[in-house]
Amino acid sequence: MQDGVDGADRVRLKRANGDSVDFEVISGTEGASAFNIGTLLAESGLVTLDIGFANTASCASNITYIDGDAGIVRYRGYPVNQLAEHATFCDVVHLLTTGELPTQDQLASLNAGMAEGTELARTLQPVFSAMPSNTHPMAMLSAGVSALSGVSSDAFDAFDDSAAELATARLIGAFSILAALTYKASSGGSLPRSTPSTSSYAGDFLGNLFGSPGDGYESDPVIERALDVAFILHADHEQNCSTSTVRLAGSARASLLSSVVAGISALSGPLHGGANQAVVEMLEDIKSGGGDVARFVGSVKDRQSGTRLMGFGHRVYKSYDPRAAIIKKLLDQVLLQLGKKDDLLDIAIELESVALSDEYFISRKLYPNVDFYTGLLYRAIGFPANMFTVLFAVGRLPGWIAHWRECVTDKQNKIGRPRQLYVGPTERTYQPQ
Numbered sequence: 001m002q003d004g005v006d007g008a009d010r011v012r013l014k015r016a017n018g019d020s021v022d023f024e025v026i027s028g029t030e031g032a033s034a035f036n037i038g039t040l041l042a043e044s045g046l047v048t049l050d051i052g053f054a055n056t057a058s059c060a061s062n063i064t065y066i067d068g069d070a071g072i073v074r075y076r077g078y079p080v081n082q083l084a085e086h087a088t089f090c091d092v093v094h095l096l097t098t099g100e101l102p103t104q105d106q107l108a109s110l111n112a113g114m115a116e117g118t119e120l121a122r123t124l125q126p127v128f129s130a131m132p133s134n135t136h137p138m139a140m141l142s143a144g145v146s147a148l149s150g151v152s153s154d155a156f157d158a159f160d161d162s163a164a165e166l167a168t169a170r171l172i173g174a175f176s177i178l179a180a181l182t183y184k185a186s187s188g189g190s191l192p193r194s195t196p197s198t199s200s201y202a203g204d205f206l207g208n209l210f211g212s213p214g215d216g217y218e219s220d221p222v223i224e225r226a227l228d229v230a231f232i233l234h235a236d237h238e239q240n241c242s243t244s245t246v247r248l249a250g251s252a253r254a255s256l257l258s259s260v261v262a263g264i265s266a267l268s269g270p271l272h273g274g275a276n277q278a279v280v281e282m283l284e285d286i287k288s289g290g291g292d293v294a295r296f297v298g299s300v301k302d303r304q305s306g307t308r309l310m311g312f313g314h315r316v317y318k319s320y321d322p323r324a325a326i327i328k329k330l331l332d333q334v335l336l337q338l339g340k341k342d343d344l345l346d347i348a349i350e351l352e353s354v355a356l357s358d359e360y361f362i363s364r365k366l367y368p369n370v371d372f373y374t375g376l377l378y379r380a381i382g383f384p385a386n387m388f389t390v391l392f393a394v395g396r397l398p399g400w401i402a403h404w405r406e407c408v409t410d411k412q413n414k415i416g417r418p419r420q421l422y423v424g425p426t427e428r429t430y431q432p433q
């Protein structure tokens with residue numbers, strides 16, 4: 001089958017036998033246009049095969065725009081670096097989930113809804129103490145969100161803006177407490193009484209994790225801001241694995257909470273959100289093996305070893321991930337503020353430098369992604385490695401909510417149901433073994 005553009009707004013797929021099918025080309029506001037192959041099977045008996053959806057748009061979306069070659073990420077049109085400089089995480093929550101930056105009144109409503117959500121989540125503490133203590137915090141988080149559906153009414157009308165905004169605010173507030181409870185489950189201690197604040201979601205979050213009832217814990221403003229910015233940088237990233245999972249669940253009309261649970265599970269994988277934990281574990285392995293970066297890079301290049309340079313490579317970025325550069329700066333600021341030095345950072349910097357000048361990585365356009373330095377940032381702040389992906393989930397939640405709502409309110413949307421190319425046995429007759 002050959003393809004060719006027939007006019008500006010049609011694509012023609014032409015088979016060797018002369019049959020052809022025309023498709024409409026649909027343009028977005030920026031980036032690649034698409035041609036809609038929805039009628040291909042009916043018209044030609046063929047399906048497309050696109051492993052890992054490397055070239056398939058599953059939806060039209062107006063939330064986040066990425067140009068991976070130019071290193072651009074924009075939420076609702078705003079460059080992420082401008083948001084990282086000027087906005088708070090709660091501004092970004094409102095922006096992503098409603099389309100616009102918030103007014104003061106809207107922030108006050110968000111704050112009130114978050115406070116309701118924190119109260120609901122606090123009632124779930126027994127769920128966390130009932131789980132085996134070595135349960136991974138990501139597994140605890142998904143259990144916590146599932147349990148949240150039992151104490152909150154998540155069956156709201158997604159077409160109703162005020163109901164959706166209230167459900168969003170409650171979930172954003174509840175999530176902070178659920179994440180803190182995953183930490184308390186292994187570190188021990190109880191949650192302090194705190195009131196969420198839209199001016200520093202991260203400050204409140206740090207207090208819930210590291211504070212105890214009555215101890216008057218106060219976080220350092222530099223650390224607080226660094227974490228708030230890290231949350232902003234993780235808040236959305238268009239059709240990544242976890243967000244597409246949330247949309248797929250939502251396309252079956254699964255509730256917001258059930259869809260978020262699906263997203264948490266997808267995010268936990270080391271090729272996705274779990275990479276921040278895997279990067280630090282990789283750096284620790286290199287350190288304990290004597291710090292020989294060149295030898296480690298050699299093992300990555302040995303295709304038989306199956307070793308990957310974690311925190312490197314990205315489906316979309318074929319140049320430096322712009323978020324990684326901002327995270328690296330935040331890490332430097334936090335280490336300076338705390339007067340700390342981290343041997344693992346020296347190894348990471350050497351690893352980056354060796355990889356970026358090596359033909360293996362250059363030819364495959366493998367650069368540091370957002371997770372190369374986030375684990376070190378979280379470690380400097382004092383989070384244990386098994387909490388790193390929970391922090392990613394806290395940041396990514398507004399993106400999941402925005403995409404879930406976009407999916408379920410899009411009247412053009414259908415249940416997600418890919419085709420397959422069957423390569424198994426043809427019919428055989430049952431015979432007892």
Ligand code: ACO
Nearest residue numbers: 270271272273275308309310311312313314315364369371
């Ligand atoms: N280390 C070594 N080689 C790599 C790496 C890596 N980190 N990433 C990709 N490659 C190689 C592949 O082996 C492949 O080589 P080949 O063409 O010789 O077979 C080539 O680069 C293309 O790689 P793919 O796996 O096809 O790229 P894909 O887009 O499918 O994967 C992914 C992207 C999963 C992020 C991959 O780069 C990876 O595994 N990175 C490490 C894990 C990681 O950091 N994940 C976080 C991503 S960011 C996020 O989700 C928040």
